Amino acid sequence: MRATMNLDDPICLCFRVSRRKLINFVKRERPKVPSQLSECGGAGTGCGWCIPFLKQIHRTISVPDATAELEQLSPEEYARRRAAYVRSGGGTPPAGAEVLPDAESSPGASTSG
Ligand code: FES
Secondary structure, X not given: OOXXXXXXXXXXXXXXXXXXXXXXXXXXXXXXXXXXXXXXXXXOOOOOOOHHHHHXXXXXXXXXXXXXXXXXXXXXXXXXXXXXHHHOOOOOOOOOOOOOOOOOOOOOOOOOO
């Protein structure tokens, strides 16, 4: 397991938009509000999980001293948190979006059909 998210890890798991793409978008387009990051590959317009992180990226670029929670998260933990968010009814990923990892390892559990 890798320590933390890197630039090529997708931040928007619904639309596979990497952190690098989002950072470059913010540097290039200078969006005034984080919601404008949706113009970057549709980021944030699926289940909505990544929106707080889009805000962090927007803020980190606009305010260079801001510490991003993303620096502390592994890609696995990030995906797990999104799965918990989606399962708790937070939002619905679009068809074909990244699959949700298992909530927890439950040996013997299987799906039929
Ligand atoms: S992870 Fe970005 S909208 Fe679902």
